[in-house]
Amino acid sequence: MIILRSIADTRAALDSWRRQGQTIALVPTMGYLHEGHMSLVDEAKKRADRVVVSIYVNPTQFGPNEDLDKYPRDFARDEACCKAHGVDAIFYPDNAVMYCPDHSCWVTEESLSQTMCGAARPGHFRGVTTVVLKLFNITRCDVAVFGRKDAQQALIICRMVRDLNVPVEIVVAPLVREPDGLAMSSRNKYLSDDERRRALSISAGLNQATALFAGGQRQAAALCDLVKTGIANAGGKIDYVVVMDRDSLRPLATVDRPAVLAVAAFFGKTRLIDNVFLD
């Protein structure tokens, strides 16, 4: 496994694989890798001859009062994880490699990013789409794999690739949970034992809502209320609980088409997101 720190080295290494007729899959991450990320790597390995993991805590997707400085980082551990999973290369740039001091071009998605995390975190998705397009341009990957925990992010990236004719196939892999149901996230590390226990109300609420939906409930408000009550009773601060059309991310009153029931809530200072699909 090779560690690539510069764009020139990355292009040279990946071009040499391409010259041998090999295809390349990219798994973009911000590091502090967990089993959820590794499931993306496993998916990537099925889709291409070579797998590149990018590890970069992208400053432009964090708001001024967010957790950029304390975002967990442990490159040695990430490196060991990638090696153990048969990753071919890690692209591990620093800020000077990724952003010129006078960087002034951005990719902005103007519809799907208006709601949910986009409404709660102004500028977040502009930072995500910009860095992801840069990663695509740097690696010229054939395939890129994203996780469904960030369902809105995955949808926005698919829209960007479609609208800007980016020649990359996007694969969205299933959400991975801890054995007790908590959606895996690098930010789970911030939770105290008590917060973590209370945060299980998110996945429990989503499970109950899924069961209610399976039993025939189609009113979005009833499904959301169930989730909200569980989180509020556990002392969580709700950012949003919504049922959205899965293609347009427009709110649904009645679930009469493929939908996503999505949650963002704070336990302590930690903002967690989770979702289930309603089909």
Ligand code: PAF
């Ligand atoms: O999902 C993430 O970890 C990040 O948003 C991504 C896609 C790596 C872009 O920085």
